[in-house]
Amino acid sequence: MAASRSAAVRLDERVREPPTASSRAFTPLVVVGDRAAYLHAGLSRAGLARDVLAAAVEIERLEHPRWAVPSAESALTVFVTAGVRVARAWDLAEVHRLLAGGWAADLGRVHAHLVGLPIDRVPQPRASDLFDFAAPSPPDADPNDPVGAGGYVRADALTPDWADRDERLLALARLVGDLAARQYAALSALPVGGPRAVATAHSESAAAVLCLELAHHGLPVDRRRAEHLIGAAAGPRPASELDAARIRRERDSLVLRHTPDRSADLRNPAQVKALLAGCGVEVETTRKWVLEPYRTTHPVVGALLDWRKAERIATTYGYRWLDEHVGPDDRLRGAWTACDGGAGRMTAQAGLHNLPAELRPAVAAAAGHVFVRADLGQIEPRVLAAVSGDPAFAAATRSDDLYAPVAAKLGVERPVAKVAVLAAMYGQRSGSAGETLRDLQRAYPVAMRLLDDAYAAGLARRPLRTFGGRLIPLDRTLTADEQAAPREWLDAARGRFARNAIIQGAAAELFKAWALTVRHLLIPLDGQIVLCLHDELLVHVPANAANTATDVLHRALADAARRWLGPTQPGREVRFVADVCVVNRWDEAKG
DNA sequence: GATTTCACGTA
DNA sequence: CGTACGTGAAATCC
Structure with missing residues (x-):
């Protein structure tokens, strides 16, 4: 390999680009197969991905430009594997999700949305491939x-089939820079919180990079402890298919021994329902919370519920899961996304977001390291106070326990106040907590008004934006099944979804701002974020950095909240709190 | 073979 | 006290 060539940026290989708005603000970078191109500070470079990316990594080390990319995954993975923490990015896909709602964000959609072309006619690469290639381009194209012709981005633009020469890579980079500039303008022009929406775009783009880092680093796991916990729930590791069947039968027999005169496939809900009926337990469904009250009716119910728990470990979080997702370096790895298609929470695969509590002791810091575990306290009501600007509710956030001042103000016990606040944020407004809800309305009218307005927007199918500018589509066309459902039920469901989305979405924005601040401050400590769980961060650091990292988590929250909220009127400051502790295992109690 | 339903884990 | 997501097994659709 020509090592000297790959790292150095040679001026004679560059072509001067005409200065445009996009090239000044952004450094577009595209990677397609084994080729790549970027436009940086008016100069362009294209060629073999190995060489171009080596130069790009060098630029990142020196200058931290804002890399504009079709997606972080497509263009910035090499930075992550090289151990270079990308400081600034503009991820067209993430910004499109923010700007337009939903999750689909391929380059064709991003472009069509920005230039005002119908989205439903964006050329799709899949089944129409043969057509696309068969159709000759007009001679003037x-x-x-x-x-391509018709004004849409070619379906094959980001494939090695089309992007097989430097001038095409450079044209792609120019397109990416142009689209980034258009997105910037569109966000800036939003009627509510334009500058904040741009800040959200920066944050979402960085979150996409963080997702690559999370997938790359993985979550440290004590493999022997994991094997032990799985063994305790699901039995020993089966030596063969036959052995596995025997273990399953033994597990099943713990339930079926309670019904010697009848049998059933426990994995078949219909058969389980019939089995239970034969034992005098008549239920509509066999769901856990339906069966729970019948534990005392017949011993088969308790045995079945215990079986379900063990079966869950055996099937979803068993030896196969361990073998598939935990690497030879004892790290649990799964793919991450910076936002879901709804309100904008992060998602994770490989069970990282729904690991049963009983397996958490298996998540353990590596030798010489500790976890610093931090979670945001009462995040959703505090976010409601912040985004609504309710001065009275903001005053309540100054307490470590937000529900205490609320209870005092309403003249009720704390549990009553808590249920009322949660019911106002998520529940049916017409429920049994009616009187307390009316008191809540009187005490915190601004906050309650925001919730009511969101509910009304849901009913009216009027799209909303979160505090940070994310579009919450509420005008989705109904599926056939949904059209058959009662109208009022659907309306109420959409109202609840809307009310939840503005709170959950804003909380996700604050959480990401916090996480990214932590990510930045951890660099000198040689620490990493290894898990993001909606309101909880798990940070992995060398043991001697534990105290500093604890400070970092608190300080980052204050910084992130201040930047996220922007200037706040005196007397309306909202306080956010984090519970932070140093542990060796994820399940350990908070300090 | 792909999609839907049920069930349940997490926040 | 509601929303969301990911996962696996069985049922169902085509």
Whole structure:
């Protein structure tokens, strides 16, 4: 390999680009197969991905430009594997999700949305491949332009089939820079919180990079402890298919021994329902919370519920899961996304977001390291206070326990106040907590008004934006099944969804701002975020950095909240709190 | 073979 | 006290 060539940026290989708004603000970078191109400070470079990316990594080390990319995954993975923490990014896909709602965000959709072309006619690469390639381009179309005839981005623009030469890579980079500039303008022009929406775009883009880092680093696992916990719930590791069947039968027999005169496939809900009926337990469904009250009716119920728990470990979090997702370096790895298609929470695969509590002791810091575990306290009501600007509710956030001042103000016990606040944020407004809800309305009218307005927007199918600017689509066309459902039920469901989405979405925005601040401050400590769980961060640091990292988590929250909220009127400051502790295992109690 | 339903884990 | 997501097994659709 020509090592000297790959790292150095040679001026004679560059081509001067005309200065445009996009090239000043952004450094577009595209990677397609084994080729790549970027436009940086008016100079362009294209060629073998190995060489171009080595130069790009060098630029990142020196200058921290804002890399504009079709997606972080497509263009910035190499930075992550090289151990270089990308400081600034503009991820077209993430910004599109923010701007337009939903999750689909391929380059064709991003472009069509920004130039005002119908989304439903965006050329799709899948089944129509044969057609696309068969259809000859009009003679006047530029064969090196990723925007094809009809004004849409070619379906194959980001494939090695089309992007097989430097001038096409450069055209793609120019397109990416142009789209980033258009997104910037669109966010800036939003009627509510334009500058904040741009800040959210920066944050979401960085979150996409963090997702690559999370997938790369993985979550440290004590493999022997994991094997032990799985063994305790699901039995020993089966030596063969036959052995596995025997273990399953033994597990089943713990339930079926209670019904010697009848049998059933426990994995078949219909058969389980019939089995239970034969034992005098008549239920509509066999769900856990339906069966729970019948534990004392017949011993088979308790045995079945215990069986379900063990079966869950055996099937979903058993030896296969361990073998598939925990690497030879004892790290649990799964893919992460910076936002879901709804309110904007992060998602994770490989069970990282729904690991049963009983397996958490298996998540353990590596030798010489500790976890610093932090979770945001009462995040959703505090976020409600912040985004609504309710001065009275903001005053309540100054307490460590937000529900205490609320209870005092309403003249009720704390549990009553808590249920009322949660019911106002998520529940049916017409429930049994009616009187307390009316008191809540009087005490915190601004906050309650925000919730009511969101509910009304849901009913009216009027799209909303979160505090940070994310579009919450509420005008989705109904599926056939949904059209058959009662109208009032659907309306109420959409109202609840809307009310939840503005709170959950804003909380996700604050959480990401916090996480990214932590990520930045951890660099000198040689620490990493290894898990993000909606309101909880798990940070892995060398043991001697534990105290500093604890400070970092608190300080980052204050910084992130201040930046996220922007200037606040005196007397309306909202306080956010984090519970932070140093542990060796994830399940250990908070200090 | 792909999609839907049920069930349940997490926040 | 509601929403969301990911997962696996069985049922169902085509």
